[in-house]
Amino acid sequence: MSTSDVLARICATTRTDMAARKAARPWTAIEADAAAAPPVRPFAAALTARVQAGGYGLICEIKKASPSAGLIRPDFDPAALARAYAAGGAAGLSVLTDAPFFQGDPAYLRAARAACDLPVLRKDFMVDPWMVAEARAMGADAILIIMAAVDDGLAGELAAAAAQWGMDALVEVHDAAELERALALPCPLIGINNRNLKTLVTDLATTEALAPGVPADRHLVCESGLRTRADLDRMAAVGARRFLIGESFMRQADVAAAVRTLLTAPA
Numbered sequence: 526m527s528t529s530d531v532l533a534r535i536c537a538t539t540r541t542d543m544a545a546r547k548a549a550r551p552w553t554a555i556e557a558d559a560a561a562a563p564p565v566r567p568f569a570a571a572l573t574a575r576v577q578a579g580g581y582g583l584i585c586e587i588k589k590a591s592p593s594a595g596l597i598r599p600d601f602d603p604a605a606l607a608r609a610y611a612a613g614g615a616a617g618l619s620v621l622t623d624a625p626f627f628q629g630d631p632a633y634l635r636a637a638r639a640a641c642d643l644p645v646l647r648k649d650f651m652v653d654p655w656m657v658a659e660a661r662a663m664g665a666d667a668i669l670i671i672m673a674a675v676d677d678g679l680a681g682e683l684a685a686a687a688a689q690w691g692m693d694a695l696v697e698v699h700d701a702a703e704l705e706r707a708l709a710l711p712c713p714l715i716g717i718n719n720r721n722l723k724t725l726v727t728d729l730a731t732t733e734a735l736a737p738g739v740p741a742d743r744h745l746v747c748e749s750g751l752r753t754r755a756d757l758d759r760m761a762a763v764g765a766r767r768f769l770i771g772e773s774f775m776r777q778a779d780v781a782a783a784v785r786t787l788l789t790a791p792a
């Protein structure tokens with residue numbers, strides 16, 4: 526896939542697809558669905574519990590395919606993956622629900638959440654507060670706000686909608702300007718994504734450059750391009766103890782063992 530303006534293309538497609546869903550299920554209907562969803566599992570608190578116990582808080586991602594990698598996991602079973610992640614020691618799950626670019630599906634989120642006790646982030650491109658209610662209706666416990674995809678007004682509306690439903694929001698940034706805007710939101714979880722959205726290449730130096738700008742009262746989540754325990758320890762040196770990892774786990778035959786290995790410090 527050509528990488529130029531991939532985020533713009535994803536968001537444009539998301540807006541079109543969402544408009545159709547929203548027409549079929551307007552505000553009153555989606556709010557009723559959200560109100561009937563199972564209770565929220567605290568997402569940020571689950572990560573913090575692991576960190577306070579002296580370890581790392583891992584958000585383990587269920588991702589079948591991506592624009593950068595194409596098809597990642599042909600034998601894709603979200604419930605089995607969720608159970609394996611939980612057995613390995615994940616603190617939370619991230620599930621892609623975007624179909625056109627990631628081969629995701631809301632059904633994958635429902636299946637993963639039903640298969641374990643972990644809180645679940647809906648990993649999608651939120652372009653309207655209606656999608657936050659939709660996320661809660663499908664059982665999500667947290668949503669993603671990508672600062673590169675929204676203006677300040679929409680970011681605030683998404684954060685308010687998340688709070689309305691008792692969900693946490695992971696606010697994702699790629700550069701210092703986005704970080705400054707993210708810090709204006711009342712959201713403790715700040716994700717630094719190491720993936721350059723123009724080239725789709727990951728570089729852990731992104732977290733090293735931006736981490737000093739994350740205040741102590743926010744919780745830094747390092748996202749993308751993480752593979753080894755050495756990667757996590759390198760990121761911990763600049764203050765990251767919470768991590769979002771997808772592709773490297775999705776490529777493992779034994780996902781539970783891969784999570785365990787990453788959480789176990791070398792002797």
Ligand SMILES: O=C(O)c1ccccc1NCC(=O)[C@H](O)[C@H](O)COP(=O)(O)O
Binds near residue numbers: 586588592720727772
């Ligand atoms: O993964 C992609 O190719 C991608 C392309 C464009 C926008 C977002 C993209 N990924 C979303 C993510 O942020 C990652 O799925 C997540 O951080 C996990 O990253 P990884 O461990 O590198 O799979």
